[in-house]
Amino acid sequence: MRYVFPKSWALNDMSPRYRLFRVLMRALGAIFLGFEVHGAQRAPDKGPLVVAANHRRFFDPVFVSMAVPRRLRWMAKQELFAFPLRRFFYFIGSFPVDRQGGGRAGLRTALNLLAEGRVLGIFPEGTRQKEGEAGEAKTGTVVLALRSGAPVLPVFAGPIPPPAARLRGARFHVYVGDPISIDNTLRGRQAYREAADEILRVIYALPERHGVG
Secondary structure, rough: OOOOOHHHOOHHHHHHHHHHHHHHHHHHHHHHHHEEEEOOHHOOOOOOOOEEEEOOOOOOOHHHHHHHHOOOEEEEHHHHOOOOHHHHHHHOOOEEEOOOOHHHHHHHHHHHHHHHEEEEEEOOOOOOOOOOOOOOOHHHHHHHHHHOOOOOEEEEEOOOOHHHHHHOOOOOEEEOOOEEEEOOOOOOOHHHHHHHHHHHHHHHHHHHHOOOO
């Protein structure tokens, strides 16, 4: 079954309401969390794009959306789309994926979005990880990039400073790396897994590369 996008998704660019939401969230993040983005200018300003980020917190889709200056859409498990958060998840650009049913409809939705030149957000590890730990890279990021021809934009969201550290000036850093082009001659599960592992390594190396935080 083809997923029907909400009317607010008809625009390629951010809607005025979403722009306002993004400005407010960035302002609040800067005040309370010391939210600071490094490398946002590396995001291509047009064309399909797969944004791949590490995943530690429930609100990581919001943080990554605030860091990347384009309208992101997110694959999210179907169970999240229940009252009272259903409308919020749609608003931030999420669409439901039935993982128990194999997720094929979600994959088609993601590829349709990329075919329209939109931006898809994804967590290569699949689920949240503990602070300071990296999970196992799933191959979904590579599959989506290869089938759509979209580059992969690596993003790393650092730790949120606790209140005491924030009062001493600690900041919440988010790092955006250079787009990664996936070799379209890749074949086989092993090659896909190695490419996925490399993307995850790039993501976790971003703080060291920037030398901040």
